[in-house]
Amino acid sequence: MSKIRVAIAGSSGRMGRTLIEAVLAVPDAELAAALEHPGSPFIGKDAGELMGSRCGISISTDIDAALSQADCLIDFTRPEGTLQHLAACRKLGVHLVIGTTGFSVEQKQVIEEAARDIPIVFAPNMAVGVNAVFKLLDVAARILNQGYDVEVIEAHHRHKVDAPSGTALRMGEVVAEALGRSLPECAVYGREGHTGERPPTQIGFSTIRGGDIVGDHTVLFAGTGERIEITHKSASRMPYAQGALRAARFMHNKKQGLFDMQDVLGLR
Numbered sequence: 507m508s509k510i511r512v513a514i515a516g517s518s519g520r521m522g523r524t525l526i527e528a529v530l531a532v533p534d535a536e537l538a539a540a541l542e543h544p545g546s547p548f549i550g551k552d553a554g555e556l557m558g559s560r561c562g563i564s565i566s567t568d569i570d571a572a573l574s575q576a577d578c579l580i581d582f583t584r585p586e587g588t589l590q591h592l593a594a595c596r597k598l599g600v601h602l603v604i605g606t607t608g609f610s611v612e613q614k615q616v617i618e619e620a621a622r623d624i625p626i627v628f629a630p631n632m633a634v635g636v637n638a639v640f641k642l643l644d645v646a647a648r649i650l651n652q653g654y655d656v657e658v659i660e661a662h663h664r665h666k667v668d669a670p671s672g673t674a675l676r677m678g679e680v681v682a683e684a685l686g687r688s689l690p691e692c693a694v695y696g697r698e699g700h701t702g703e704r705p706p707t708q709i710g711f712s713t714i715r716g717g718d719i720v721g722d723h724t725v726l727f728a729g730t731g732e733r734i735e736i737t738h739k740s741a742s743r744m745p746y747a748q749g750a751l752r753a754a755r756f757m758h759n760k761k762q763g764l765f766d767m768q769d770v771l772g773l774r
């Protein structure tokens with residue numbers, strides 16, 4: 507099989523740099539292009555230099571030119587940037603991996619619509635371990651379906667701009683679905699003041715932001731006389747990048763469709 511030609515959006519960001527490192531390290535993919543938004547101080551710089559050694563690909567703002575060299579774009583940016591890249595991928599028939607989080611319901615609909623024309627893997631967490639935890643949560647919630655209060659607790663670095671994390675929200679969705687609840691109806695995002703007693707069907711979310719925490723998630727099932735905690739802790743961003751590359755490989759022979767990492771990992 508020929509190498510997958512990968513373009514990376516947000517290439518100077520935390521995930522962008524990790525993705526460059528991941529792509530340059532594997533034999534079956536090549537870095538085709540590296541993108542940044544206009545105004546970035548990294549425009550014109552060699553993408554490999556960000557990770558220590560030059561690779562001959564300059565960081566550019568020209569989305570169409572970048573996509574003309576690529577089979578797949580990997581995007582970990584911000585929702586507005588992702589939607590701009592999505593439109594260009596759709597126009598040029600380029601596959602898209604979306605790791606960005608923090609989309610509105612309407613923005614997610616735009617992604618769904620685009621997946622009629624191109625294959626898209628859209629997942630709030632590309633790490634294999636987190637996707638295993640989604641499965642464990644489904645099993646746990648079905649067993650602990652009465653008498654256990656569910657709380658989702660997440661912690662991330664001080665630079666993260668969206669809350670709760672996309673992963674925490676997906677964990678809440680998995681548990682809510684297993685329990686036959688609608689997350690928008692039962693979710694509570696933080697508590698303050700005289701809140702009254704906790705309704706038994708509530709799913710609570712707590713957010714911690716600080717320092718360089720890469721990403722920790724815990725789902726707590728609190729019963730009477732016992733507690734169950736299912737926790738995932740990231741110590742590096744490389745598992746996210748490697749998951750994104752698996753997603754790019756997964757789409758190689760696909761024509762269209764919306765997928766997530768459960769599809770990529772064969773966990774459906």
Ligand SMILES: NC(=O)C1=CN([C@@H]2O[C@H](COP(=O)(O)OP(=O)(O)OC[C@H]3O[C@@H](n4cnc5c(N)ncnc54)[C@H](OP(=O)(O)O)[C@@H]3O)[C@@H](O)[C@H]2O)C=CC1
Pocket residue numbers: 515516517518519520521522542543546547582583584586587588604605606607608629630631632633672746
């Ligand atoms: N699905 C997953 O597995 C994971 C998802 N994420 C998500 O990925 C996203 C990025 O995270 P992270 O790398 O830490 O963030 P960073 O802020 O470090 O990187 C984002 C990059 O995107 C650029 N950018 C910002 N706005 C735009 C825009 N409108 N158009 C194009 N590029 C833009 C930034 O440039 P500048 O710095 O100049 O603003 C930066 O280079 C977040 O939504 C995060 O939640 C993160 C890790 C794993």
Ligand SMILES: O=C(O)C1=N[C@H](C(=O)O)C[C@H](O)C1
Pocket residue numbers: 607630631662666670671672673674720721722
């Ligand atoms: O912003 C991050 O860093 C992360 N974002 C993703 C999320 O919002 O779930 C995934 C991971 O937790 C790291």
